[in-house]
Amino acid sequence: MELADAVVKDTEGRDLRLGDVWRDKPAVLVFVRHYG
C-alpha cells in the first residue's frame, strides 16, 4: 500500500484518503506522538 492510499479520519470521524491532503498544494504533515 502507498502512503497516499492510507485512510485516516478527520475530527468528526470521517474517512479521508491521506493523498487528498497534498492533492492541490504541497503539504507539511506533522505526525505527533499522541494528543496531549
Added chain:
Amino acid sequence: MRPHAEEFERSGGKLAVVGNGWPAAAKSWAEHVGFPPGVQVLTDPSRKAYDLAGFKRSVVLTLFNPASLARFVRANLHGFRQGRVAGDPWQQGGALVVAPSGKVTYRYVGFGPGDQPSPGKLLEALRKAQAVGSAG
C-alpha cells in the same frame, strides 16, 4: 507548532497534523490548541500511515532516552506541560513534506518525545517542495 501554523499557508502550502487517538480526542485537542481553520487535524487510529511513513514505535525510545529527557526538562522550564496522553504512548512522531505529485521531498523520523524538526526547517522544506511542483 501552533504559533507558526499560519506561515505554512502564507507560504503557499498547507499544514496537517496527524495523531493516532480516536477522532473525539483529536477534536478536543485541536480545540484546546486552537489551530487556525486552514490546518487539517487528522487521526490515524490504526497507525497504518505512521508505519507506511517509516515512523518508529518503541518503548525504549519513549522511556529511556536521554535526549528526550533533556527536551522534557527544557520544555517544562519554558512552561509547557504535557497533558493526559490520548493515543499510543509508544508511537514516535515525525514529519513529511509532500508535493502535489505525491513525491515525499522531506522526511524526518522522530527518535523520542519532543523530537520534531523546527518550524523553520519545515518551511524551508515546503519551499523546496513548491519548486519540485513547479518544475514538474
